[in-house]
Amino acid sequence: MKKLLALVLALAMSISMVACSSAPAGEGEGEAAGTETVETVKMTMGTGGTTGTYYAFGGVIANVINGKDVGVEINVQSTGASKANIYLVHDGEADLAIVQNDVMDYGYNGTDLFASEGKADGFRTVAALYAEVCQVVSTSDITSIEDLKGKRVSVGDAGSGVEFNARQILEAYGMTFEDIEVNNLGFGDSSDALKDGKIDAFFCTAGAPTTAIVELATTNDINLLAIDDAHAKILADAYPYYTTYPIPGGSYKGVDEDVQTVAIKATLICSPNLSEDTVYNLTKAIFDNQAEIASAHAKGAELSLEYAVTGVSVPFHPGAEKYFKEVGAI
Numbered sequence: 152m153k154k155l156l157a158l159v160l161a162l163a164m165s166i167s168m169v170a171c172s173s174a175p176a177g178e179g180e181g182e183a184a185g186t187e188t189v190e191t192v193k194m195t196m197g198t199g200g201t202t203g204t205y206y207a208f209g210g211v212i213a214n215v216i217n218g219k220d221v222g223v224e225i226n227v228q229s230t231g232a233s234k235a236n237i238y239l240v241h242d243g244e245a246d247l248a249i250v251q252n253d254v255m256d257y258g259y260n261g262t263d264l265f266a267s268e269g270k271a272d273g274f275r276t277v278a279a280l281y282a283e284v285c286q287v288v289s290t291s292d293i294t295s296i297e298d299l300k301g302k303r304v305s306v307g308d309a310g311s312g313v314e315f316n317a318r319q320i321l322e323a324y325g326m327t328f329e330d331i332e333v334n335n336l337g338f339g340d341s342s343d344a345l346k347d348g349k350i351d352a353f354f355c356t357a358g359a360p361t362t363a364i365v366e367l368a369t370t371n372d373i374n375l376l377a378i379d380d381a382h383a384k385i386l387a388d389a390y391p392y393y394t395t396y397p398i399p400g401g402s403y404k405g406v407d408e409d410v411q412t413v414a415i416k417a418t419l420i421c422s423p424n425l426s427e428d429t430v431y432n433l434t435k436a437i438f439d440n441q442a443e444i445a446s447a448h449a450k451g452a453e454l455s456l457e458y459a460v461t462g463v464s465v466p467f468h469p470g471a472e473k474y475f476k477e478v479g480a481i
Contacts, residue, residue, distance in 0.1 A: 192429045193224045197239045197248035199232035204358050204450060205249045205417065208280070211448040212419075212437065221436040223429065233312055234264055240422055241273035247433075248274075251283060251356075252392045252416040254312050256464045263315050274420045275468035277434055278459035281450040282414040284359040284396050285316050289352035290345065291372040296324050296382075305334040305341040305353035316415070317354040319393075320378065323386040338363040346371055356415065358450060360402040368404040375403065375410040383413050392416070392462050416462050417450075423468065430470025438478075456480040 196213060199205030206229055213225035225247065230236055236248035237258040257263040261270035287296060299321070306328070307313025314335070321327060334341075334350050341353035342363040355361055367373060375398060378386070387393045396414035400407045419437075421430055437444070438456060445451030460467075460480050467475070475481045 191222055191224050192425075193226065194246035194425075195244075196225050196227050197230040197236040197245040198227055199230060199236075199249070201229045203232070205232060208417075208448050208450050209249055211444055211451065215440050215443050215447065216433065216436050219436055219440065221432045223433050223436065234258070237271050237274060237420070240420055241271040243273075243422065243424070245422075246425060247277070247419060247421050249280065249417055250420055251312050252279060252418045252463055252465075253315065253390065255418060255420065256392055257315075259465045264310065264312065272465075273423060274465070275423050275471075276463050276465045277419040277421050277430065277468060277471045278437065279416040279418045279461065279463055280459070281358065281417050281453035282394075282396050283356050283417050284361075284398060284414045285320060285378075285393075285412055286355045286357070286359060286361065286364065286398065287320070287352060287376040287378075287412070288341075288345065288355060288364055288367070289374045289376055291374055293352055293376070294374060296320070296326075296376050296378065299352055299376075300326060300330045301332070302351040303332040303334060303349070305336040305344060305350050306331075307335065307341075307354055307356070308337050309335040312415075313354055313356045316356050319386060319390055320354070320413070323378075323382045323389070342367040345373075352376070358417075359396075359398050364403055368406070372405055373403065375406050375412070377410050378412045380411075383411070386413060392464060394462055416458075418463060420465070421468050421471075425468065425470070427468075427470040427473060430468045431473050432470075434471045434474040438474075 196209050198209035209227045213227045217224050230239065233250040233254040236250050237254065239245035240248050254264060257265045258271045265271060306317035318328060336344055338355050338357065341355065344350045345353060346367055355364065383395050392415055393413045395411060397409045397411050400409045441451065441454045444454060456478060460475055
């Protein structure tokens with residue numbers, strides 16, 4: 152009888168262990184039976200260079216979202232920024248990306264930066280994130296954009312978004328590139344060239360304050376050229392992705408008063424192939440955790456529902472649209 156009892160007990164324990172090992176994830180002691188594991192969708196996000204805001208801010212979003220149980224896991228990749236990111240998403244090589252909203256418009260409609268290659272419209276909008284400010288920096292003797300006529304002006308790298316911003320801003324003032332001596336230099340090279348007296352002014356589209364301009368202002372007297380309401384309206388009427396933006400006084404040494412200019416928006420885009428639920432969960436997680444994102448990166452303070460849905464000309468992904476309708480943003 153003892154041997155028989157021992158055999159029965161051993162068999163019972165064996166059956167119990169098999170049952171426990173085959174239980175679905177999430178079931179067990181302290182958890183209710185029937186709990187389902189949330190399937191995690193792994194996504195790649197295109198950003199920009201490793202020293203730029205896109206890469207840093209994208210990393211913060213990824214770190215915050217990946218720490219939440221929302222069914223989304225983001226891997227951040229350094230890229231060539233806006234134009235390259237649009238092609239990455241369009242071609243299915245990235246699921247998410249941060250881009251300028253003006254470059255989005257060019258890609259979606261096959262204009263300007265995309266005029267020769269044609270449309271790259273295989274992407275949708277998730278949300279506008281923060282302002283990228285169009286800053287026109289000059290030597291101290293130049294006090295207005297009209298004063299740029301006949302001057303040596305850097306308009307950003309050839310074919311860059313900055314170059315198109317410069318062209319459009321000058322257009323609002325009745326000027327073209329033929330009215331200036333065009334130099335095609337990046338931010339750092341533009342700053343060095345102005346410091347060395349090789350140019351008189353440069354255009355820079357980036358979050359303000361911008362490191363290259365901060366460093367320039369520590370050694371040289373500079374002006375930030377204002378774009379007044381009348382010219383900002385001309386610009387926005389022609390290109391609706393522009394908004395007015397005041398650069399706070401004190402952002403740069405020697406520029407003590409607020410300077411009004413215009414800005415475009417750094418915007419999160421995604422593949423149209425992502426499911427509605429996935430993009431809904433992602434969008435909701437970003438705005439539910441805005442405070443945590445802001446605590447890790449200053450640009451997170453600009454995240455808002457109102458800002459997220461304005462100044463964007465490319466249709467929202469259905470998942471993002473569902474979230475924004477749910478919270479009354481659209």
